[in-house]
Amino acid sequence: xxxxxxxxxxxxxERQFTLSILTEDKPGLLNTVTIVFTxxxxxxxxxxxxxSEVAGVSRYTIVxxxxxxxxxxxxxxxxxxxxxxxxxxxxxxxxxxxxxxxYKVPTEIFIGGVEVEQIIRANNARIxxxxxxxxxxxxxxxxxETTALFDTLQKxxxxxxxxxxxxxISKSKRKTEHFLEELEKSTTHSLSNxxxxx
Amino acid sequence: METLQKxxxxxxxxxxxxxxxxxxxxxxxxxxxxxxxxxxxGAIMPIYDSLYHYQDxxxxxxxxxxxxxxxxxxxxxxxxxxVGVCFATSGPGATNLMTGIADxxxxxxxxxxxxxxxxxxxxxxxxFQESDxxxxxxxxxKWNFQITSPEEIPDAIARAFxxxxxxxxxxxxxxxxxxxxxxxxxxxxxxxxxxxSYHPYPEINIRDIEDAAKVINxxxxxxxxxxxxxxxxxxxxxxxxLSEKANIPVASTLLxxxxxxxxxxxxxxxxxxxxxxxxxxxxxxxxxLIAIGMRFDDRVTGDVNxxxxxxxxxxxxxDPSEIDKIIKTEVAINADAxxxxxxxxxxxxxxNHKEWIEEFRKLDKIEYDKVIKHDLYPxxxxxxxxxxxxxxxxxxxxxxxxxxxxxxxQMIASRYYKFRRPNxxxxxxxxxxxxxxxxxxxxxxxxxxxxxxxAIAGDGGFQMTIQELGTISQYNIPVKIVVLxxxxxxxxxxxxxxxxxxxxxxxxxxNPDFVKIVDGYGIACNRVSKREDLQHALQTMYDHDGPxxxxxxxxxxxxxxxxxxxxxxxxxxxxx
Numbered sequence: 001x002x003x004x005x006x007x008x009x010x011x012x013x014e015r016q017f018t019l020s021i022l023t024e025d026k027p028g029l030l031n032t033v034t035i036v037f038t039x040x041x042x043x044x045x046x047x048x049x050x051x052s053e054v055a056g057v058s059r060y061t062i063v064x065x066x067x068x069x070x071x072x073x074x075x076x077x078x079x080x081x082x083x084x085x086x087x088x089x090x091x092x093x094x095x096x097x098x099x100x101x102x103y104k105v106p107t108e109i110f111i112g113g114v115e116v117e118q119i120i121r122a123n124n125a126r127i128x129x130x131x132x133x134x135x136x137x138x139x140x141x142x143x144x145e146t147t148a149l150f151d152t153l154q155k156x157x158x159x160x161x162x163x164x165x166x167x168x169i170s171k172s173k174r175k176t177e178h179f180l181e182e183l184e185k186s187t188t189h190s191l192s193n194x195x196x197x198x
Numbered sequence: 199m200e201t202l203q204k205x206x207x208x209x210x211x212x213x214x215x216x217x218x219x220x221x222x223x224x225x226x227x228x229x230x231x232x233x234x235x236x237x238x239x240g241a242i243m244p245i246y247d248s249l250y251h252y253q254d255x256x257x258x259x260x261x262x263x264x265x266x267x268x269x270x271x272x273x274x275x276x277x278x279x280x281v282g283v284c285f286a287t288s289g290p291g292a293t294n295l296m297t298g299i300a301d302x303x304x305x306x307x308x309x310x311x312x313x314x315x316x317x318x319x320x321x322x323x324x325x326f327q328e329s330d331x332x333x334x335x336x337x338x339x340k341w342n343f344q345i346t347s348p349e350e351i352p353d354a355i356a357r358a359f360x361x362x363x364x365x366x367x368x369x370x371x372x373x374x375x376x377x378x379x380x381x382x383x384x385x386x387x388x389x390x391x392x393x394x395s396y397h398p399y400p401e402i403n404i405r406d407i408e409d410a411a412k413v414i415n416x417x418x419x420x421x422x423x424x425x426x427x428x429x430x431x432x433x434x435x436x437x438x439x440l441s442e443k444a445n446i447p448v449a450s451t452l453l454x455x456x457x458x459x460x461x462x463x464x465x466x467x468x469x470x471x472x473x474x475x476x477x478x479x480x481x482x483x484x485x486x487l488i489a490i491g492m493r494f495d496d497r498v499t500g501d502v503n504x505x506x507x508x509x510x511x512x513x514x515x516x517d518p519s520e521i522d523k524i525i526k527t528e529v530a531i532n533a534d535a536x537x538x539x540x541x542x543x544x545x546x547x548x549x550n551h552k553e554w555i556e557e558f559r560k561l562d563k564i565e566y567d568k569v570i571k572h573d574l575y576p577x578x579x580x581x582x583x584x585x586x587x588x589x590x591x592x593x594x595x596x597x598x599x600x601x602x603x604x605x606x607x608q609m610i611a612s613r614y615y616k617f618r619r620p621n622x623x624x625x626x627x628x629x630x631x632x633x634x635x636x637x638x639x640x641x642x643x644x645x646x647x648x649x650x651x652x653a654i655a656g657d658g659g660f661q662m663t664i665q666e667l668g669t670i671s672q673y674n675i676p677v678k679i680v681v682l683x684x685x686x687x688x689x690x691x692x693x694x695x696x697x698x699x700x701x702x703x704x705x706x707x708x709n710p711d712f713v714k715i716v717d718g719y720g721i722a723c724n725r726v727s728k729r730e731d732l733q734h735a736l737q738t739m740y741d742h743d744g745p746x747x748x749x750x751x752x753x754x755x756x757x758x759x760x761x762x763x764x765x766x767x768x769x770x771x772x773x774x
């Protein structure tokens with residue numbers, strides 16, 4: 001078996017991994033996926049579940065910090081579930097990813113100066129809605145970027161701050177539809193391994 | 199009714215309008231089910247009402263506790279290779295199944311459990327006898343599914359059987375709401391042949407086979423370990439062929455017992471915490487370890503950092519999640535054991551490892567002198583478990599189906615019973631479920647009516663499911679039950695003696711008069727405590743037509759040796 005982890009990083013050292021999981025769109029599957037983590041006392045840092053580009057197929061994006069050894073075992077346990085179509089592990093440099101953050105701030109902080117406006121511009125954020133009492137600012141970016149904006153806005157008073165889980169796209173050229181087509185034809189599990197997808 | 203019964207033969211494929219509960223029964227018939235172990239209750243009553251009309255086709259056994267139904271289904275599955283089926287009602291009925299389901303999951307046993315559930319509109323309302331059965335069973339099933347409308351029934355049952363029996367087998371639970379049982383559907387049954395997200399039989403990578411052959415061909419001290427997967431895949435003859443061709447010693451895990459002839463010159467014995475001396479110690483001397491259909495349980499490996507230290511490990515395993523889970527492999531063959539061996543054997547060279555096998559024999563001698571001799575031919579006043587098992591093995595010529603409970607007697611039975619026929623051991627390995635033996639033996643006997651089935655239990659485990667004597671009595675199931683009574687929870691007591699300075703914390707048991715109890719159930723019974731009576735008592739039991747119970751009073755503080763202390767290296771196995 002070829003190993004996707006061809007770097008020399010220590011398998012015992014904890015680092016961040018992104019898991020991308022394709023499942024049939026059925027009730028209860030979120031639970032079957034997450035209990036794999038619960039049983040091993042692993043904390044999910046971010047989770048995002050949404051419809052994929054293929055009808056009837058859900059895509060889970062899960063971010064967690066653990067060792068390579070552990071994540072390899074976890075991904076096999078997830079793949080083992082009957083309704084899981086495929087499950088992949090990515091290192092940080094194998095994916096493009098993004099998060100979105102919303103900041104609710106008092107409308108009054110925009111009054112009497114351009115300071116906050118400048119901050120928004122400098123951070124490539126935008127204003128989503130303007131209400132009488134509050135304004136919602138939207139920013140997409142990586143966690144450190146959305147956090148930086150939060151820290152900056154804090155001194156003006158942030159009423160509410162919310163950040164989405166990560167959404168990611170792998171750097172591989174695989175098309176989900178092709179993957180599923182091959183899965184339909186295949187009699188093996190090998191497709192849902194990481195090898196052979198690039 | 200007439201039209202329905204005609205179609206239940208599976209020949210008429212015409213659609214017909216029937217209730218969900220009838221669809222359950224007809225679907226089971228389509229899957230060839232002839233036996234169900236179960237217990238009725240409110241939420242599964244419509245299914246039981248339908249079953250009432252099909253008693254000529256399906257043999258339903260009313261157990262005395264739902265745990266018994268699950269274990270009986272396991273016993274049935276383990277000796278037949280078919281899917282065991284059990285019924286239970288919602289809430290407590292379903293929760294009582296869970297121990298058996300968890301046991302089936304960890305010991306790869308195909309069972310389908312059907313539970314009744316409150317009507318769909320009451321789900322989540324804390325209705326009477328409602329519990330979240332799907333949520334509870336999720337971590338211990340291979341697949342589970344809740345049926346809330348009658349139309350889902352045929353397809354869900356077809357999937358359940360397909361999933362339970364294919365690949366690495368396991369338990370499936372179907373939770374059927376009462377409205378789905380009462381409702382009607384146009385019934386049509388199609389067996390499940392494929393699920394796009396589920397690929398139970400991996401395609402073998404021929405490179406892995408070649409790599410494995412290369413490693414085996416260069417080995418000086420190769421060593422085969424066989425597990426349950428060998429029996430599940432029917433690879434016993436292939437293992438024998440590989441072992442004979444390359445002259446490789448073979449040892450077995452607990453669940454792999456009966457897959458290799460016990461008197462074969464290449465058979466070196468039983469692995470694990472209470473396994474044989476040589477097979478454990480020499481794990482750290484072999485240079486190539488060929489693990490077939492086993493999963494490196496901690497009771498087999500001891501400390502993994504001091505396990506197979508000199509060996510390149512070849513792991514033949516159908517479940518990819520088991521590969522590299524515990525022991526890192528040199529070559530992994532993700533495949534069904536039989537298929538893999540069929541490809542591997544032609545590539546393996548003939549070899550002679552006589553001296554290596556001789557190393558096992560030297561250690562066997564030490565174990566025989568220090569342990570086995572005293573277990574099998576004791577001279578003390580009290581009976582020992584080992585001599586009882588030896589006699590059972592002799593009387594049955596190693597050809598009975600032996601069902602064990604969990605604890606000291608289990609280890610003694612697996613050490614000293616000479617299993618001469620495959621799939622003739624039924625034991626709770628992974629989960630170690632006390633109370634397993636009695637109900638599992640019923641299932642095994644129902645599954646193999648022509649075979650002798652002997653259940654061995656301790657006084658502790660026997661009392662955990664003792665109520666199944668009622669089932670055995672009601673259906674006159676001719677199992678032979680041997681309770682080795684030492685008035686202790688023996689295995690825990692042994693650990694307390696060895697590792698907790700003899701503080702026997704709640705392990706001594708004041709037991710009832712077992713013979714009186716069994717007699718109360720109308721089952722023939724006897725008690726023996728003297729050596730001179732043992733042979734006769736066992737023979738009488740064995741020859742008895744119908745169920746029979748024999749209590750054997752054994753030495754109270756006997757220890758099972760050899761023993762690898764928990765978490766220690768297999769090299770540090772203790773003989774005393």
